[in-house]
Amino acid sequence: MQTIVAVLIDGLSYSSYLFIVSVGLTIIFGVMKILNVAHGSFYAWGAYAAAYFIGLFHGMGFPHWFGFVLIAVSAVAVGAIIGLAIERIILRKMYEHEEVHILLATFGVFLILEDVILLVFGVNPYFAYQPMALLGSVKIAGVTRDVYSLTLIGLAIVIALACWLCLARSKWGKILKVVIFDREIGLAMGINVNAVYVYTFVAGAMLGALGGAAIAPTLSVSPGIGIDVIVLSFAVVVIGGMGSIAGAIIGALMVGLLRATAVHFVPELELFVIFAVMAAVLMVRPEGLFAPARARRI
Amino acid sequence: MTDAPILCVTGLCKSFGAVVAARDISVDVAAGEVVGIIGANGAGKTVFVNMITGYLKPSRGTITFAGTDITGIRPCDAAHIGVCRSFQTSQVFMTMSVLDNLLIATAIASKGRTSLLRPLRDDARITQCEAILNRYGIREYRDRVASTLSQGASKLLDIAMAGVSEPRVLLLDEPTSGVSVEEKYDIMDVVISASRRQGTAVLLIEHDMEIVERYADRVLAFDQGEKICDAPPRQVLADPRVRALIVGPDDADDSTARPRETTDA
C-alpha cells in the first residue's frame, strides 16, 4: 500500500516535470510541424539561467522566495531570446525545406547550444536549492516528500489549464486552430502565418525553458543535462499524439507512472519500458492516443 | 461479345457512413467489350472502379474475374492477374524520365518471366518501351522528367503504363479529361484499337459524351450510387432521365471531380 502510494506520487511528480518540458515541443510541432531537437537546449538553458540567477541573487541577500520570481523570469528570458534568435536566424529560412533538413538543422542548433552553455557558464555545476529548501517537506503515507516536487504537479496543472484556455477560449486559439489544421487555409484567410509561427516558437521555447528552470532547484545543473530530456519528451509527445496538449498530458502520465513502477519493482527495465510503450502505441495508433485533426490532402 | 463474361459484378454495395456510394450494382462485361460509364459528379463511378481494382472493399456483393472471385483483392494482385487501371489525375513517377516510368511498368509486368534483380535499363526492354512511346505519340518526351510534362502527355503516359501488361480488363478513369480536343481522339484510337486487338475488356469512365458515343459498345449510367441504365450508347443518351441527370442542357466540363483518395494506408 505504502509502495503503491509512493509509486503514484513519484510517478505524478515525474510526469509533471515531463509534461512541462514536452508541452512546448508538442505545441511547436502542432503548429509548425517541426520536430525540434533543440528543445533539449531550451530545457538546459532554462535550468542554467535559473540556477545561475538564483545563486547570484541569493548571494546578494535576496530572500529565498525571490527564487520563484527568478525561475519565471529566466524561463521567459531564455525563451524570448534564444527562441526568437533560432526562429529568426535559422528556421525562418527553412520553412520550404524538407522535413528531414529542418529536423537536422535543429539537431545542429542543439549541438551548438550545448557547447555555448559550456562557454558561457563553464563546467562547474550550479546549485539553486534555495526554493526547494524554503518549501520544506511533508509526510505522505509514511514517506517524506519535498513540497517543491509536489508544487510541480500544481504548476503542470496550471500550465495545462492555461494552454487549454488559450486554445479553446481565446481569439488566438481560433487563429491557431486554423493554422494547425491547414497552413494554406490560414494564409487564404489573411492570417499572418509568419507571426503565428514566431509567437508559437517563442511560447514553445519558453515552456521548454520553464521545464528546465522549474526543475533546476532539484538538480545539480551541469553540462549535458539536455540530452536525455529530448528523447524522453519525444516519447511523451509521440505516445500522446504529436501536436495535442491532451496527448502530452496522457503521454507524460504514462511515461512517469511506468517509470516509477519500474524503478520500484524492476529497476533494470526503467528505460526500456518507456520506449517499448512508445513503440507499442505507434504500432497500434500511429497518430498517437490523442491525434489532433488534420487536413486531408488529394 | 458472345463469350462468357470476363468480369461479373453482382449486387455491389458500398457506403461511407451515411453516404451510399454504390447501391446493388450488377454488371457483366465480356472480353473485348468497351463499356462506357457515365454519371454526374459523386454518382459513384470512381468508387465503382476503386472497388473492382481492390482499392476499396465493397460492403456487400461480389466481383468475379474470369470465373474467380476477386472481391477485396489487393490492387497489386488485381494488376497482376490482369485488371489494370489508369487515373483521372495522372499517376506517374514525377522525378523520373518518361522512359524510366515505362521501363518500371514493363519490368513489373514481366516479373514472372524475368528477375527484377536484372538491370532496369535492359536493351530489349528499352526497345519494347520505345515502341510503346511511339504508339502513344510521346516518343519525343522520352528523356523528359515526368513532372515537366503537359497534362495531356502525362495522361498518355499514365494510360500507357496501365496498358503495358496487356491486361484483360482495363479501367480508364476519364482518359480524356485535361487533354486537348485534337489529342483526345488520338488517345482513344490508340487505346481502343490496342484493346480490341488483344481482346481486352475496357471500362471507360467519361464525361465527354462524344467519346462515349463513338467508342463504347454499351453504356452504364450511374446516379447516386445506382445503375439507372445499361444499354447501347445511342439508346442511353436518348433516355430522358439520363439527359436530365447527367448529360444536362449544357454538358459542363468537369475538372473539379477528383477521386477521394486518401493518403493514409
Added chain:
Amino acid sequence: MHSMFNRVHRLALGLGVLATALGPYGAVTAKDSIDVGVVAFLSGPAAGPFGVPGKNGAELVIDAINAGTLPAPYDTAGFAGATLNPIHIDESGGNAKQVAEYRNLVEKQGVDAVIGYISSGTCLAVTPVAEELKKLTILSVCGTPRIFEDGDWTHIFRTQAHAVGDSIAAALYVRDNFGDVAGYTGINQNYAWGQDSWKSFSLAMGHFVPKAEVSSTPQFPKIFAGQYGTEISTLALDDAELVHSSFWDGDIEAFVVQAKVRGFFDNKQFLSTVGASAIDSLGSEFPDGTIIGTRGEIGILVREKSGPLNTWFVNAYRERYGAWPLGPSYQYAQAVLALKIAMDKAARDHGGFPTQDQVIAAMKGLSFETFAGRIELALGNGHQAVHPVGYGITRWNDETGEPEVTNITFYPSKCIYPPAGKPSLDWLAEGMPGSDC
C-alpha cells in the same frame, strides 16, 4: 570517381602533412621535452567536480616540476631532465570515442605517455588499446579492480588503489563506529564502478558486520541520470538504515540536494565512498553526519595535514585556482609524480635519456612518498597501487564557514587489499585470509 578518390587522398595526405607541421612534436632531436596526453572530463557532469580539479592538479605539478620548484625530494627540474608538455583531452563522449581519441593521441600526436582517465568504463576500454599500441599509460583515478585482476599488462600502471579497498575500509569503519546497524542498502551507478563498489561492500559487510541485513532492492540508476526522486522513495521505504553510495560527479550532488529536502538524512545513515567533492560545492547544504571517504590519503581528509609537500600542494593549488584541491587533484598530481620518479630513476640507472622500456622497468613495483602519504605499486605484478584508505564524519563548521571531517580513521593497505595474485572478490568471499584488522 577516380578523381574523387584521389581528391580524398590528397586531402588526407594534406591534412597529415599539416598536422605534422602544426603538431607539437615537430622534430625533436635531443629529448629536451616530452609530450604527455592528460585525459580528464573537461565537459559533462563530471567536469566540475572531477575532471577540471584533476587537470588542475596535474597542471600545477607539471609546471612545478618543469621549473624545479617542487619541494624535496622532487626538487630536480624536469622529467629525466626533459620538460613535460601536456596535451589535454576531454574524457567525455563515451568509451568508443575515448578509444578513438587514445589512438589519435598516440598515433597522430605521437605522445610519449598518457596520464589520466576517471571513469572505470573508459579505463577498461582504453587499457587493451594502450597495450596494443605499446604506450606507457598511467591510470590516475578509475577504481575498478578488473583491470589488473582480469588482465596482465606491460604498459599500464595505476597510481590509485582499486575500489575493493574503499569498500572494505568503509565496512571496517561501519564496524568500528556503527557496529549495531541492522540493515543496509545502496544506490550506485549502473556500470563497472558502481557495480564493483556495491558487490565488494556487501561482501565486506557480510564479513565484518554479519548481522546487518542486506536489502533486496539496491538501486542502480544510469550514470548522469540527474533525477532520483523515485529512487529516494524506494530507499526511504526500505527498512535498512545504512545507505551505501559510490556516486561521484554531479550525481552525488543532485542526489544529496534532492534527498536532503525530503529529510532522508534524518532517518538514514548515509555512507559516501567518493562524494567528497560535494562537501565543498554544497557547503552547509551537505548533510552533517555523513560517512565520507576520499579513496586514499588525499582530498578533504588530508587537507589539514602538515608536511612540506602537502602544505606546498594545498597552498599552491589554492593560490592558483582559488579553491581547495579535491581528491582528483591529488590523484592526477600523484600520477605525474610517479612518471617523474620513474623517469629520473631510469635515467640514473641507465645514464642518458631513458627509453620507454627503461621507464616501465623503473616504475614497476615503485614505492614513493606522495603529498600526504605513501603509494606502493604492490599488486598487478608491480603495476597496481595500494595505499591506506580513510573515512570520517562530515560536519559544517559555522565558525570558520568551512566544512570539516571529524573522527577520521585510516586503514592500512595490508588489511584492505588482497595479497598479490589473488582476485579480490574471491579473497573477500573466502573471508579475507591474511588480513590483520
Added chain:
Amino acid sequence: MRSLTGDRTVRGVLIGFTLLAIAGFFLPAWIVNNVMFGLARGLAVLGLLVLLRTGLVSFGHALYFGLGAYSVALLEQLAGVTELVPRLAGAVVVAGGLGWILGFVLRRYRGIFFAMLSLAFSMALYGILVKTESLGSTDGFSVSPTVLFGWSPETRHVFLAMVAAVCAFAAIVVQVYLASALGHLTTAVRDNEIRVEYLGYPVARSIHTTYVLSAMLAGAAGGIMAMALGQVDPDSMVNWTVSGELVFITIMAGAGNVAAPFIGGVVFEFIRTYAFELAPHAWQLIVGATLLAIIFFLPNGLWSLIEKPWKKLEKRRD
C-alpha cells in the same frame, strides 16, 4: 556481368577502394584509423541512402549499427570468435534478422512516424543494454583484434584493406541493386505509391526489402566499427545521437552516388578529429555549425561538389 563492368560507378568504386587500400600502407596510422572509422560509418550511411531513395528517413538506425557491434562483441564473449568472416556474418545476420522482423511493422509507416518508430525501437535496445549488467551496461565490452583465417595481421593497414574490400563489395551490391528494376522501385515508391501498387507490385514488399538491405548494411557497419575500434558501448553505438550523426552524414554526403556515403563518413571523421583537437571544449559547436552550413549552402551534399565538374567533363568528352 558485362553491364557490371560497364557501369562507371562500379569501376570507380573498384579503382577508388583499391587505391585506398594500397595508399593505406603509406599513410600514418592515425589517418588509417580515421579512414577506417569513416568507412565504417559510411557503410551505415549507405544503408540510410538506400532508405532515403525510397523516401524514408530512419532516426533509429543506430539500432542496427549497435546490434552489429554488439554481435561482434558478444560472439567473442560467448564463443571466443575473433575471425573476420564469422564476426561480419554474425553482425549482418543479426541486424538483417531483426530488420526483417521489424520490417513487417515499419513498412506500414511513412515520414515522421517511420522516423519516430525507428527511434523508439533503437531506444528500447539502448534501454536494455544500458541497464543489463551481463550485456556490459554503460561500459560495454572490449573487442580483441580481428583474425583472418587464422592469420592475425601485425598492422592495421591490412585491416584497412579488408575494410576497404568489404565496403567496395557493399557499394557494388548496392549499385547493382539500385540499377536493377527492384532498386528503381525504391524511387518509384517514393514518387508514387499508388502507381506502383496498381502496376502490380506490393509497395510493402518493396519497402521491406529495402529496409532489410539497409539494416544489413548498418549491421555490417557496426561490426566493422567494433573491430576497428576494439570497443563497444551503448552511448557510442546505440544512443539516439549516433542515429542523428548517421542521418547528418547522409545529408552531408548527398544521395547522388553509392560512393558519396564513404566520402561523407571519412570527411566527418576528420572534421570531428580536428574539432576535438582544436577545441576540446567546443567541438560539438564546430560539428553543429558544419551541419547548418551544409544544409544551407550545400543542400545536395558533398557529392554535388564532385558531380557538377564531373558532368561537365563528360559533356565535353561527348
